[in-house]
Amino acid sequence: EAGVTQFPSHSVIEKGQTVTLRCDPISGHDNLYWYRRVMGKEIKFLLHFVKESKQDESGMPNNRFLAERTGGTYSTLKVQPAELEDSGVYFCASSQFREKLFFGSGTQLSVL
Amino acid sequence: AQSVTQLDSHVSVSEGTPVLLRCNYSSSYSPSLFWYVQHPNKGLQLLLKYTSAATLVKGINGFEAEFKKSETSFHLTKPSAHMSDAAEYFCVVSVPSGTYKYIFGTGTRLKVLA
Numbered sequence A: 001e002a003g004v005t006q007f008p009s010h011s012v013i014e015k016g017q018t019v020t021l022r023c024d025p026i027s028g029h030d031n032l033y034w035y036r037r038v039m040g041k042e043i044k045f046l047l048h049f050v051k052e053s054k055q056d057e058s059g060m061p062n063n064r065f066l067a068e069r070t071g072g073t074y075s076t077l078k079v080q081p082a083e084l085e086d087s088g089v090y091f092c093a094s095s096q097f098r099e100k101l102f103f104g105s106g107t108q109l110s111v112l
Numbered sequence B: 001a002q003s004v005t006q007l008d009s010h011v012s013v014s015e016g017t018p019v020l021l022r023c024n025y026s027s028s029y030s031p032s033l034f035w036y037v038q039h040p041n042k043g044l045q046l047l048l049k050y051t052s053a054a055t056l057v058k059g060i061n062g063f064e065a066e067f068k069k070s071e072t073s074f075h076l077t078k079p080s081a082h083m084s085d086a087a088e089y090f091c092v093v094s095v096p097s098g099t100y101k102y103i104f105g106t107g108t109r110l111k112v113l114a
Helices: none
Strands: A005-007 A010-013 A019-024 A033-038 A041-050 A053-056 A065-069 A074-080 A088-095 A107-111 B003-006 B010-014 B019-021 B023-026 B032-038 B044-050 B055-056 B064-068 B072-076 B087-094 B102-104 B108-113
Touching: A005 A088, A010 A019, A019 A088, A019 A107, A033 A074, A033 B102, A041 A065, A041 B003, A041 B102, A088 B019, A107 B072, B003 B087, B003 B102, B010 B019, B019 B108, B023 B032, B023 B087, B032 B064, B044 B064, B044 B072
Parallel strands: A010 A107, B010 B108
Antiparallel strands: A005 A019, A019 A074, A033 A041, A033 A088, A041 A053, A065 A074, A088 A107, B003 B023, B019 B072, B023 B072, B032 B044, B032 B087, B055 B064, B064 B072, B087 B102, B087 B108
């Protein structure tokens, strides 16, 4: 069974540019989560999808971040325009039962 | 509010010696607690979880953790460290809401010396 996959694994962009991160959850998992780890800090919740609907987006930092989940399958997280403080590792997780999350290996985003 | 505190950012042990990674939690509810591990360039992997059943929880790769309500602790242990245990470990508490979001500790990086 394929795990949670994230693309790209690394992204280096300049301040002001746009970046789109993608997450493919485990097939059949209705719940999809985005988390972020800024350098030296803890991993923090960004948002939660149930199928294609946003269940909770209380962790999204500001309106430069836009998450979508087309048809309840894969999800994208767009940052536009990117700022220096957006640098970090972005993790995606999916679950069938909410108590057990499966995480991807993350996207390392560097904004210069 | 729920929170977790990992008391050590770095721990070094010699191969074959015991491992102790410390975690204290704060929760208004009966908590669900987890330990996750991240090896370099890999995803976060669930080691074990506590969900109000037995207080001593056994996980994968010989790890276990004991839930101590009186001390609000959930320390991770392993009797004998292996080189492959070198990784970053995260203590996690879940928020019992509809979203079931996780609250992570800041992580403990375990180094295993030959």
